Amino acid sequence: MLLWISPEDGLEWFHTGDEGFIDLDGFVVIAGRIKDMIIRGGENIAPLEIEDRITAHPAVAQCAVIGVPDEKYGEHIAAFVEPSAHAPIPSDAELRAWVAQTLARFKAPKYVFWLGSCKEFRAWPTTGSGKLRKPDLRIIVE
Template sequence: MPHLENRVVDPSTGRTVERGVIGELHTRGYSVMQGYWNDPDKTAEAVDPDGWMHTGDLASMDEDGYITIEGRIKDMVIRGGENIYPREIEGFLYTHPDIQDVQVIGVPDERYGEELLACIILKPGAAELTAPDIDRFCRGRLAHYKIPKYVEIYREFPMTVSGKIRKGEMREAAAGRLRAGPAAN
């Protein structure tokens, strides 16, 4: 939009990334909020001293300046030092003929920090899918570190009243189940 600036920044360094590289979307201009009402601490988290609002969105910018939202920073999984964007894996898993819906989340892991869990809703009449089934489907088509270690089958995902999937709730519940013992699959 006119009179607005956007940039994509590496969240760990604060430096603008090259075109095509995923980072956090920052924006500033006349239509960007100046801050939260009577909450300077929350404002300082969201808007830096130069007026850039840190959106929390993971995005990339192409050569023409068009921005593609790739996901949310809080959804990014760091497995063994590798940044993994669940939306990419979800997009791939949607190509499986038995998957109706899928959400990929990170769950705690002693060795890698986080591991991937694919939460799957099956198409009606589809056979049950297990972690080895998903591994075979992904092997050779996704980088090895992007293949979900765990698979859980859902009838439906927990949703907010506005229709958003509660990934945080799913992450907490899955972490509790994994602490209690091996994954069901």
């Protein structure tokens, strides 16, 4: 995304690396990071859209979605999910069906990793300031 900085000549732009759009009221809405975009079979998929859908499930407390390499499609979708304490954990197939109810079928994650289900994913990888480190999630997949 390029944002205009408004100098006198109007020619300067600032590259943010964000993906977004201008809504009907003229406000810039940030939809995610360009480098986080998943490209699967020629389709550009925004992880935030899938994360929002998975997090809406009553059994999910937190979610992060990344793309993982695939020879045929370019990338597949992987979801890292923290279960909620208030509902039983659904199966991976049930979670995929939940996503496919409102999003396109190809946006359902092929891989689902539940927090605590493997030794590599016992806690969310974060920076010193508490921000999620998605590159570390890619290492877990490998």
